[in-house]
Amino acid sequence: MGGKRAWNIEVPKNAVEVKNPIRALVEKIGAPNPEKKVITLAQGDPTVFGYLPAPEAAVEAVVAATTSGRQNGYGHSCGSAECRSAVAEAHSPPGHRVTADDVFLTAGCSQGLEHAIGLLGTKGKNLLLPSPGFPLYETICEYYGIEPRFYQLRAEKDWSVDFDALRSLVDDHTVGILICNPSNPTGSNFSKQELESYISFAEENCLPIIADEVYEGMVFPGEKFYSMAELSERVPIISVGAISKRFLVPGWRLGWVILHDRNDILQAADFSHGMKGQHMIRLGPCSLIQAAVPEMLKKVDDSWLAGVMSKLEASAEVCIRRTEGIPGLFIAARPKGAMYVMIGVDFAHFPGVSDASEFAQKLFKGQSVMVLPGELFRAEGMFRLCFAGPPEVMEEAFDRIAEHCEEIGEQRSPSDRICTPQHQTMPNKRMKRVNSFVA
DSSP: OOOOOOOOOOOOHHHHTOOOHHHHHHHHHOOOOTTSOOEEOOOOOTTTTSSSOOOHHHHHHHHHHHHHSOSSSOOOTTOOHHHHHHHHHHTOOTTOOOOGGGEEEESHHHHHHHHHHHHHOOTTOEEEEEESOOHHHHHHHHHHTOEEEEEEEEGGGTTEEOHHHHHTTOOTTEEEEEEESSOTTTOOOOOHHHHHHHHHHHHHTTOOEEEEOTTTTOBOTTOOOOOHHHHOSSSOEEEEEESTTTTTOGGGOOEEEEEEOTTSHHHHTTHHHHHHHHHHHHOOSOHHHHHHHHHHHHHSOHHHHHHHHHHHHHHHHHHHHHHHTSTTEEESSOOOBTTEEEEEEOGGGOTTOOSHHHHHHHHHHHHOEEOEEGGGGTEETEEEEEOOSOHHHHHHHHHHHHHHHHHHSOOOOGGGOOOOOOOEEOTTOOOOOOOOSOO
């Protein structure tokens, strides 16, 4: 007989090393000014201010599903046939019908991204990611041992990409490219021509596209949203979306992955079978919400969303107008949709501030206004602001931001303002990232 057996618990290294940069920021940022009510423009949650309620038809559909008594049991691991069929019908582009078999339901868009990235890449491979971009992409890549390679979006060119620079990132280990449109964190909405250029690049390099379209249709009046699937005839599109933003219900946690595979490229790689395997482990999202989705997609029309976007545009206009009146701040590029704008900081006006993180910390400490520094999105010298609040809240927030800038800045005449600093990126800084309560 040997000696007494010791406890042998070893947590996987990839799980231990996952970091939450946004939570770290919140812990580091300190306490707000106790004399001022906190205004958070950091959280990508459209429900925070109560200004953008969920559509009544969506609420009624959930109530009906709950009271029916028919949704209390286990469902199919990939999601109910009814919900998947409704999602497929709503996302079938002209000339290409997707079916329930092409749709996989997830607990929000974040889990859909995990499924798509984790299945497309393996350890030692690399995936092309946008910069600035949502931090979760990099977190998922690092968790699975996939190398994130960042292609730079240029603020001075309306967040467009340099395709020659993009091509230089591709090698034999590149497995795909991820495109977020409309964008978090930039608020951009790519034109049809630019999306077609991305598709041509992907076809040239035989790269599937992961399309993060959680903000689908969420563009300002006068803008048009194009899905990647409707424009691509030869490149497979792995489309990831959710009801979270479009229906203003992020807490309901229902998303999807749709395989648009016109030429059976993903099918040849057994991608669908792999997706089914992932879902057998996780067993799908809440059955009550699944049951409500068909009614939501049927009854909540584009006119309702247009009303939401008109409200968001009004709040965005407050941000733009007020930023233009504050020396030392500038709009990196005018937003066209989603809920975000990137605001640049000219540090020549603020000699006591070294970077956007310090700017955000001092803003919260002095004025109780919370924003997210661009370093979290790989965009130095900027901060992201969510304009999901009503115009009067945005006005108050900018009153405080203006006061903050006056307190920490040096006075200059308008003619001395530097209005066009270059967008700065972070090619050499590795930042551990994770999904968090802030989208």
